[in-house]
Amino acid sequence: MSTALYQHFPIFAIMALFLGAFLIVLFGNIKPLRHAIALLAVTASLGFLIALVKPVMLNGEIIAYWMGARAPAGGYAIGIALEVDALSLFFGLLIATAVFVSCVYSIQYMRHDDNVSQYYTLFLMLAGGVMGLVLSGDLFNMFIMVEILTFAAVALTAFRNTVNGALEAAFKYLVVGCMGSTCILAGTIMLYAQAHTLNFAQLSAFIPGNMNTATVVAFALLYIGFSTKAFIVPFHPLAADAHGAAPASISVLISGVLTKSGIYGIIRLSYFLFQTMELGTMQFLLVFMGSVSMFVCVTMALAQHDFKRLLAFHSISQIGYVLTAVGLCTAMGISSGLYHAMNHTLFKGLLFLAAGAVLHETGTTDLGKLGGLSKKMPWTTALFLVGAFSISGIPPFNGFASKWMVYQSIYQKAVESGNIGFLFVTIIALVTSVLTLASFVKVSQSVFFGQLPKEYENVKEVPWGMRLAMGLFAVLCIVTGLFPNAVTTYLTQPAAAAVFNVANYINAMMGSGYAESVMGAAAPAAQAVTFVEVGVWQPVSWLLILIIALLAITIVAIAGQYDRVSEKAPAPAPVDGKYDLFFGGEQSVYSQVGGEDLFWGFKHNWRGYFSFMHELHSGIVNDYALWAVVALALTTLYMLIVF
Amino acid sequence: MIMFNYIASFFLIVLGFYTIVTKTNLVKTVIGLSIADYGVNLLIISIGFNPGGTAPIFTWGELNPASFFVDPIPQALTLTSIVIGACVTAMSLSLVMKLREQYGTIDTREIRRLRG
């Protein structure tokens, strides 16, 4: 086996982050050095992964890296391994990008906090944990990384412990998160008892032919464990609490990175380890949980009046799209699900950073108190709108391209399988999208547009470093939306191909022919990933036409002196009140429609549902723990029945 | 005999989760987490156990095909898991202390500013 230099890159990508964390502990008190180390670590990590794009994504290689060169002997994998296929690399790239942008943002965002060096230590630990999780080829290492990232995330949630609810959120997250981790550990060890190995590849070869009650229970435990990391229903309240309390740069990681690690775990489990996705019952489980997450969380978001909490619920709603698409077990489904996962990281990151910018300048994220900020923060407003359009799926931004593919894959699955359930999933997905738009209209109205309250007259635009970070995300949002074909060809299709070629994954690690020898005829054959889109969408041409039309109209409008009167009112307010707002003849007062009261017509019809959901999310940690236990019990029962 | 271990570990995990779900005292919640963790640790050790096996400690050359010892991997895993469990306890207790300072109570029913 030739060891090209790039074979070492995965471990470098992980170690860069951890090493950075330790160096910051040592030298963190020197401010410039701290920032330099953090930036260097995340840049190096991103660079190493980008260098892997060519061999892994384009040439389809799978990197199996044995720590200390302890390659398997006698068909047993004893050593600790990293295995990087296109799927791992895809998630790794997402994570590295989000971490990089978040780090750039942190430098100016966190400058007023104290103990910033601890912040960067935890930040890099979190990043390293997630990176290790997605690149790991070993189930127990995955557990270790899960613990590291849970710990770092909990600590960072409570980092600003004077913020209302930060400690509470951290504690709830810790309790339910650790229940999830315990489940993962128990599942891991039950698999070990059956297969006497912890290596993914060997497990993937062994388990499918040897399914018994113990492995099924282990599957249920692992599945629930990774569900808590992805925050899908019924674990969504934790995400909402954590996001609301954590600094915005950490919310980016929790939503863009942590949830992805959960999704990655679920894909690895169900497509690789247990290879159960061919079964309709397993597809049902994922699609059902995905659709429920999608819908419940978007309605929860509509009822929120805190900017970041609202974003948190949307985050889970979008994860619902990803899970649904992944659960379809079709080439297009996985491809579109991964595409949406990527877009979710980008646009959700952008939105959280915008929320952080608002918090940074005004000190609050309460939708009822804010308003009219676009006058003071035009850049943040513009960047927020890019994110809001993306998540609501307005063409030509990236959210549209991936949602469009998700709809097609679900509906196609419905037609192919003849299962009317998928039809309703399509409808839920489409309606969820417009509800998403509604809540972002609410945010734009109550934060950036509308009337400016008196106390925010002196608000300024955020510093350039934060704008740069948001701009990076915004540019990526637009680019990935305009070139969906490039994204699918170079990123998501190789990853989807990796998902469908489990035998390659096993053989790359255990030596060629291993999968066939262990699994016999049941070894999954390599299959090409192809799909036909049932519709057409050419964003670049559309944008060109729109720009031409807009230019033409604007030129005509300007020539017709569209804006010939400037908004500058003469210094003393004009007597006739020409530039005042129209108040029906009354004296003008501050009368912003509050965020909670928008969409009354919608909420009125569903008041029963909304008050029920409000009661249900009681905020008591025992209730959330109970949900976790019930979810575990039901999942175990369901899996025992269907397998 | 080993069956008894499995039953005990299962019982401990369930007991831990039961404690988390029913007890409204934050410290008891932390205890519940620990109990569930110990249950898993017991499970791991039991899985690696071979009746009559020796400790898996060998110097180079001592190891031969006839050696009969307990599975060392679960023991390594248990060590890791115990360390992590200790961290969980430490961290959650420190959070409980801070919560007591801020809220003036450690009753879960009153620590619910974030809801809905």
Next chain:
Amino acid sequence: MSIVLSAVQYLGYVLIFPGFLFCFLAGLLLCGIDRKMVAKMQKRVGPPVLQPFYDFFKLCGKETIVPAAASSKTVFLMAPLVGLAALVVLQLFIPIFQFTAFSGMADIIVILYLLLIPALATILGGAASGSPYAGVGLSREMVTIISCELPLVLILLAVGKVVGSASGTGLTFSFSAIMAYQAEHGSLILKASMIPAAVAMLMVIPGETGNHPFDAAEAETEICEGLLAEYSGPPLGVYKLSHAIKMLTLTSLFVALFLGGIGSGIEKLVLLCGLSGAAAGAVTVILGAIVLFLLCVVLTVVCISFAHAVTARLKIEQIFKFYWTAVSGLALISLVLAWYGL
């Protein structure tokens, strides 16, 4: 040379036909006919048919006032233009029977989302004005959009299923496939399973355009035109124009989805006249545009003017309820029938 020619051709599509100029003339004419018809139904004389043109040009001659409290002048002024441009582009994608200016660029799911852009532009423009009336109007406009979305989704899925199962692929969202199907099998409205969907679509049209009885969002007597409360002069004129074009867009979408079979009749007619080659193509397109416009007039009279004349404004929660129960129910019937291959 050919690049220049095709560029000129596409520019012609965007600016003249079926783009901006066509939309401008046809939309405002449609609006005038609507107003005249409502007046006739209410036994009034009504304005002349060309009144919307007069209104538009008069508004263009007035002063633009940006309120001092507006939170963003750029958004306030650009929103109407973006909305108009998006509508014009949308109209380019909707086939005029067999003719599409830009074929193979968008499907019905895209149309569903493109329809949101003009509404969104209105909402953002209104929000940027800072008026509390706009706040209320925004809330209602958004709820109206949510209301219409569900039935529209159901209708489009039903159409996609019917056309797809006939063409053997099982499913299609592409407009060209829908038009090809109708040219071969006759208009979709002739299929029994599609009739409820067509009726539902007729009811969606006034909701999407914000006409009576679904105009709670701009309720002049109550919230002073809501989102448009602070607009004046040319921007207001652009909004009025957009509203008129939206009527054209939605009615021609109905024609494309349910009455596309008429196109083959036109082609036969052209063949009967003994035309061939480029001339035949041109005549077909012109005839098609005329027929399309006439159909749009009929549809407007049926589902906008008539509804306007006989109904009173609904409250916003009633609008939501109406769309999510009655109209969605109709569309769902169609979808389920289509699902089982009827």
